[in-house]
Amino acid sequence: xxxxxxxxxxxxxxxxxxxxxxxxxxxxxxxxxxxxxxxxxxxxxxxxxxxxxxxxxxxxxxxxxxxxxxxxxxxxxxxxxxxxxxxxxxxxxxxxxxxxxxxxxxxxxxxxxxxxxxxxxxxxxxxxxxxxxxxx
Amino acid sequence: xxxxxxxxxxxxxxxxxxxxxxxxxxxxxxxxxxxxxxxxxxxxxxxxxxxxxxxxxxxxxxxxxxxxxxxxxxxxxxxxxxxxxxxxxxxxxxxxxxxxxxxxxxxxxxxxxxxxxxxxxxxxxxxxxxxxxxxxxxxxxxxxxxxxxxxxxxxxxxxxxxxxxxxxxxxxxxxxxxxxxxxxxxxxxxxxxxxxxxxxxxxxxxxxxxxxxxxxxxxxxxxxxxxxxxxxxxxxxxxxxxxxxxxxxxxxxxxxxxxxxxxxxxxxxxxxxxxxxxxxxxxxxxxxxxxxxxxxxxxxxxxxxxxxxxxxxxxxxxxxxxxxxxxxxxxxxxxxxxxxxxxxxxxx
Numbered sequence: 447x448x449x450x451x452x453x454x455x456x457x458x459x460x461x462x463x464x465x466x467x468x469x470x471x472x473x474x475x476x477x478x479x480x481x482x483x484x485x486x487x488x489x490x491x492x493x494x495x496x497x498x499x500x501x502x503x504x505x506x507x508x509x510x511x512x513x514x515x516x517x518x519x520x521x522x523x524x525x526x527x528x529x530x531x532x533x534x535x536x537x538x539x540x541x542x543x544x545x546x547x548x549x550x551x552x553x554x555x556x557x558x559x560x561x562x563x564x565x566x567x568x569x570x571x572x573x574x575x576x577x578x579x580x581x582x
Numbered sequence: 583x584x585x586x587x588x589x590x591x592x593x594x595x596x597x598x599x600x601x602x603x604x605x606x607x608x609x610x611x612x613x614x615x616x617x618x619x620x621x622x623x624x625x626x627x628x629x630x631x632x633x634x635x636x637x638x639x640x641x642x643x644x645x646x647x648x649x650x651x652x653x654x655x656x657x658x659x660x661x662x663x664x665x666x667x668x669x670x671x672x673x674x675x676x677x678x679x680x681x682x683x684x685x686x687x688x689x690x691x692x693x694x695x696x697x698x699x700x701x702x703x704x705x706x707x708x709x710x711x712x713x714x715x716x717x718x719x720x721x722x723x724x725x726x727x728x729x730x731x732x733x734x735x736x737x738x739x740x741x742x743x744x745x746x747x748x749x750x751x752x753x754x755x756x757x758x759x760x761x762x763x764x765x766x767x768x769x770x771x772x773x774x775x776x777x778x779x780x781x782x783x784x785x786x787x788x789x790x791x792x793x794x795x796x797x798x799x800x801x802x803x804x805x806x807x808x809x810x811x812x813x814x815x816x817x818x819x820x821x822x823x824x825x826x827x828x829x830x831x832x833x834x835x836x837x838x839x840x841x842x843x844x845x846x847x848x849x850x851x852x853x854x855x856x857x858x859x860x861x862x863x864x865x866x867x868x869x870x871x872x873x874x875x876x877x878x879x880x881x882x883x884x885x886x887x888x889x890x891x892x893x894x895x896x897x898x899x900x901x902x903x904x905x906x907x908x909x910x911x912x913x914x915x916x917x918x919x920x921x922x923x924x925x926x927x928x929x930x
Contacts, residue, residue: 451839453900457614485610485900486640491683528683534614534641564682565718567837 455572458483459557460537464578466547473547475509476500476580480540482532483559483572490519490527494569495560498542500553509543552579599889600880602922603634603673605859606642608896608915611903613642620644621664626912628668630919636674636893639704653704661708673891674739674771674857675705676714694723699730712737712857714771717752724768725759731767739771739857745838748772748847757854769856772848774874775863775897778840781806782863782873784901785831785840792827799828802835809843811836845879852886863898865909865917869924880925894918 463479480496482488496512498505511520514532518541532538558573604627612618618626620642627635637643645653665672679698681689689697698719705713713736715724724740731738746752753770760768781803789799798819805811812818819832834840848855864872883892896914909917923929 451834451900453903454614456904481614485607485614486638488640489680489683491685492680494685525685531645533644535616562682562685564678564680565716 451566452484452570452572454481454483454485454534455574457481458559458572458574459555459576459578461576461578463539464553464555464580466580467541474545475541475543476548477539477541478555478557478578480512480538480557480559482534482536482538483574484534484561484570487531487533487536488561488563490514490524490530490532492562492564493521493524493532493559494562495558496521496540497556497558497560498540499556500542500544500548502554505542505544511541513539513541548580550580552577598884598887598926600883600926601634601891602632602919602926603636603891603893604630604632604915604919605636605638605674605676605893605895607636607638607676608894609911610641611899612911624664624668624670627915628670630915632919633670634673634891634893635670636676636891636895637672638676639701640678643704653707658707665709672705672708672710674712674714674893675701675708675710676741677701677705678716679719681718691720691723691726694719695726698723698727702727702730702734702736706734706736710736712739712771714857715740717741717743717746721755721759724756725763728759728763728765728767732765736767737856738768740768741771741773741859742776743773743859744776744778744841747776747841747843748851749843753851757851760854770851770854771857771859772851772855773859773861773895774876774879775859775861776841776843777845777875777879778863778873779842779875780873781831781835782840782898782901784864784898785834788901789827789831792830793825794827794831795823795825798822798824799831802828802831806835806840806842811838840873845875845882848879848882849886852883852888855883855888855890857890858883858888858892859895860892860918860922861895861897862914862918863896863901865914865921869917869921871918871921876921876925880922884926892922894922 458481460479466473467475467477507521511518555578556575561570563570606623609618609623679694681694683689702713715738727738740756742753815832815836819828862871866872894915899911
């Protein structure tokens with residue numbers, strides 16, 4: 447049984463900033479803006495997992511990266527980052543690799559954050575589902 | 583003899599030395615939403631006529647990217663200016679210390695101690711007097727922090743928060759450390775959420791909104807009120823055809839996110855109480871906490887001569903997010919402060 451005793455799930459995904467990511471003229475995936483669904487900030491190594499599901503398609507863990515300010519990490523890289531925090535006031539950019547990205551229009555996004563808090567015995571899992579509109 | 587709960591009785595405040603304060607934790611959702619900056623949280627607390635504040639550095643202190651908050655001289659200067667401007671003192675600095683920094687190995691005792699010392703220095707630099715320690719720290723580490731606290735002139739306060747009780751092992755073992763070492767730099771910080779006489783009203787309403795079923799909520803309320811949670815609670819709820827919302831409520835009852843024990847247990851440990859978290863979930867329109875009996879608790883603290891702060895610590899916002907419930911964090915703190923004033927015999 448997993449759940450989030452901390453609230454803030456509803457704030458996890460922003461309505462804005464949902465778009466395809468273009469690199470060297472080619473669409474390599476999509477991105478969304480994410481807040482920490484918690485009442486306090488965490489060290490990046492304590493963010494055990496971020497899961498993104500779009501229209502029923504689960505994005506593979508290795509295809510997800512998180513950008514905070516000018517630094518970007520894959521989820522595996524984050525596991526060793528102990529000198530950087532994700533503050534509750536910071537918005538991160540989550541990039542999901544997906545060939546050709548997503549079509550313009552409405553998409554059903556499900557997102558999860560798994561946080562290994564030091565002071566509670568379970569991994570806190572927050573989750574939210576939202577319909578986001580991707581503009582061309 | 584103290585006459586309790588009589589509004590307007592003059593000089594009542596001279597019969598005890600309890601001070602009201604506010605934890606900025608109470609304004610966390612407004613801070614999160616960018617509606618209140620750190621300075622505005624301090625200003626809002628000060629506006630309620632209190633002179634002591636509390637905060638969680640993990641929540642509101644800027645300091646990215648360092649885990650020890652990497653405070654700049656500029657920030658410390660700014661902080662000190664705020665304290666003067668708003669006429670408040672920093673009282674308690676609620677740290678954690680990350681024992682689960684790595685997935686694949688626990689931290690060594692020395693690594694945790696080093697973190698805690700760095701955090702204590704941060705609290706000291708900002709003028710805080712008390713450092714809050716929580717249950718995930720070992721007794722051995724707590725004892726090892728004592729000489730550093732003594733040297734820095736800080737008071738360590740171990741928080742007794744649900745699911746732990748004032749008469750439980752967590753408190754008694756810490757009192758043993760205080761007695762054995764003779765230190766004056768370690769004390770107990772009760773969280774009044776350990777006296778939740780019912781599953782908080784906002785929790786039940788939240789469960790209902792998420793689809794929890796009436797017959798299961800009734801059963802869980804009965805279990806909670808019996809103060810005896812069956813070990814196989816989850817199986818029982820599954821057999822009652824519990825859905826996800828039912829199971830999640832049951833899980834929280836089982837792990838003791840809220841607990842109740844008789845407030846009289848505060849009396850036994852009173853000499854060791856150095857700070858109180860006035861936890862609350864919902865202040866009703868009549869000005870009383872719907873889930874925690876402050877009318878019973880505050881007189882006990884007065885009667886046994888507790889000297890220290892009771893900090894308003896609102897935690898209902900996480901259960902009412904995105905809803906129009908007719909009040910906000912500021913209004914909830916206002917009602918809580920008004921209740922404390924009345925119970926402490928101050929003029930309203």
